[in-house]
Amino acid sequence: MDTLRREELESLMEAEGGHRVSIFLPTHRAGAEIQQDPIRLKNLVSEAREKLAERGLRAAEVDAILAPADELLENETFWRFGSDGLALFLSEDEHYSYRLPLDFEELVVVADRYHVKPLLPLLTGDGTFYVLALSQNEVRLLRGSRQSVGEVELSDVPKSLAEALRFDDPEKQLQFHTGARGGGGGGRAAVFHGHGANEDDKNDILRYFQQVDRGMAEILRGETSPLVLAGVEYLHPIYHEANSYNDLLDRGIKGNPEDLNAEDLHARAWEIVAPIFEGKRREAEERYAELAGTGQTASDLREVVPAASFGRVDTLFVARGRQHWGSFDPETGETTPHDDPEAGDSDLLDLAAVQTLLNGGTVYVVEPEEVPEGSEAAALLRY
Numbered sequence: 001m002d003t004l005r006r007e008e009l010e011s012l013m014e015a016e017g018g019h020r021v022s023i024f025l026p027t028h029r030a031g032a033e034i035q036q037d038p039i040r041l042k043n044l045v046s047e048a049r050e051k052l053a054e055r056g057l058r059a060a061e062v063d064a065i066l067a068p069a070d071e072l073l074e075n076e077t078f079w080r081f082g083s084d085g086l087a088l089f090l091s092e093d094e095h096y097s098y099r100l101p102l103d104f105e106e107l108v109v110v111a112d113r114y115h116v117k118p119l120l121p122l123l124t125g126d127g128t129f130y131v132l133a134l135s136q137n138e139v140r141l142l143r144g145s146r147q148s149v150g151e152v153e154l155s156d157v158p159k160s161l162a163e164a165l166r167f168d169d170p171e172k173q174l175q176f177h178t179g180a181r182g183g184g185g186g187g188r189a190a191v192f193h194g195h196g197a198n199e200d201d202k203n204d205i206l207r208y209f210q211q212v213d214r215g216m217a218e219i220l221r222g223e224t225s226p227l228v229l230a231g232v233e234y235l236h237p238i239y240h241e242a243n244s245y246n247d248l249l250d251r252g253i254k255g256n257p258e259d260l261n262a263e264d265l266h267a268r269a270w271e272i273v274a275p276i277f278e279g280k281r282r283e284a285e286e287r288y289a290e291l292a293g294t295g296q297t298a299s300d301l302r303e304v305v306p307a308a309s310f311g312r313v314d315t316l317f318v319a320r321g322r323q324h325w326g327s328f329d330p331e332t333g334e335t336t337p338h339d340d341p342e343a344g345d346s347d348l349l350d351l352a353a354v355q356t357l358l359n360g361g362t363v364y365v366v367e368p369e370e371v372p373e374g375s376e377a378a379a380l381l382r383y
Contacts, residue, residue, distance in 0.1 A: 002083075002098045004122060006222040012089055012096070012114045013354045019055060021048050021065060022115035023088040024104040029150075034082065038073050041086070044108050045069045048090075051110040061092075068095040084148045089114050101128070101148040105321055109347065117318070117350040120357070120365050121145055129273045130223075131265050132216070133257035134231040134239060136161040136205070139212055141219065142262055142269075146277075149266035157215030164208040202238060209235075209242035220245055226276060228269040230257040249273070281364055284315045288372050288380055296383075299375035301326070301348050306333030307379055308355035315380040316356040319368040322376055323347040352377050 023044050027037045045066055052062045063070075069088055072078055085104035089096045102121060109115035122128050122145075131149075133140040137160050141152040158164035220227070227245055229236060230253035240248065253260075253268045260268075291297050298304045305328055307313050325345040326337035337348060353363045356379075372378040 002100065004098050004100060009116065009119060009122065012116050013358060016113045018092050018112065019052060019057060019065060020111060020114050021090040022109045023048060024107040024118050025086045026104050027082045027084065027086045029082055034079055037082065038079055042073055044106060047108045048110060051108065055110065065090050065092060072097065083150045087119060101143055101145055101150040103147055111346055113346060115347060115350050117353055120353055120363055129226040129228060129269060131228045131230055131269045133265055134229065134235060135256060135258050138258060142265055144266045144269060149262050151262060154215065156218060158208065158211050161205065161208045164211045165204060205238050206242055209239045213242045213244055217244055226273050228252055228272055230265055232256055284380065288378065296381050297379065298381060299373040299378040301337050301377060302335045304377045304379045305335040305348050305352045307381060308352040311359035312381050312383060313356045313361045313379045314382045316353060316361060316363045317366055317371045317378045318349050318353050318363060319371050319376045320365050322349060322368060324349050324376055349377055
């Protein structure tokens, strides 16, 4: 699974001009269906090829834009390490691919800006969370959403207590005992015995966790998603002492995480974060209901889009899986929705969501029937 940082997503949101291709595809982590994923991508790339040609590009120009996607079709290693969804962003001078724990619907958009609304659950109030599974033998970081979870690759984080202290204090290695990894199988690593640790042991663990925290700070830079700690009980206060991430939750998962797979950790973590996500969304829904009809809400795209662009939207509810094409003049704020896409159009729902986030607002991507007032987008206004 790939990590999409907030600043990377914001960069995608801000990119404008030229011919920008956005492709979304649901993918599979295992099983025979993996073999079908490149075939489905090939079909979507063909659709993108047609849309680029309709914009007047020559065949050579189209091939140049889509070349990175064509290369992925032949990359067997890439497909062996998939997640729940694949997002591709391609233009004349850049390309990005992300394997993410989001179950996308198949979609191809070609416009003068990237289409990012399917990614917004990663940034929104009902979005993603992290689980840091810590023991003295291993470190795992999981990124989850309501529906799915995937493991994040760790590069600058020590994998165990022994590794963390190997160069920090070589003599300490001689004091460790070795024991088999919990859950059976695997190599042997340095561990402490008993349910707790003496003062020297705690200092060693603290130094280990400080190294973990430094690596996590780089991975989670710019993030505001909740982080749930999983580990045996006596490790929790030690990691909280080392932690510098503002959104580490007080409540965590107690017990040896080596005995739990990703799905087990996801289920236990969701029990912790769900009330947080749902409580904030419920408060926003109640506020909307209270303020409807007072001039502090909007549900017409001709009002919602300019309000988002000019920084007036505090909270936006937008329909998942829907597009509504139209034109928007950022100078005048004039917004014209169209029944069918026209040349130069943007998805107004995507535009409203992007502008809300860029201006510091909160976005909830919800099922169409859950948008207030039966609209495709509904906004709580700051003024």
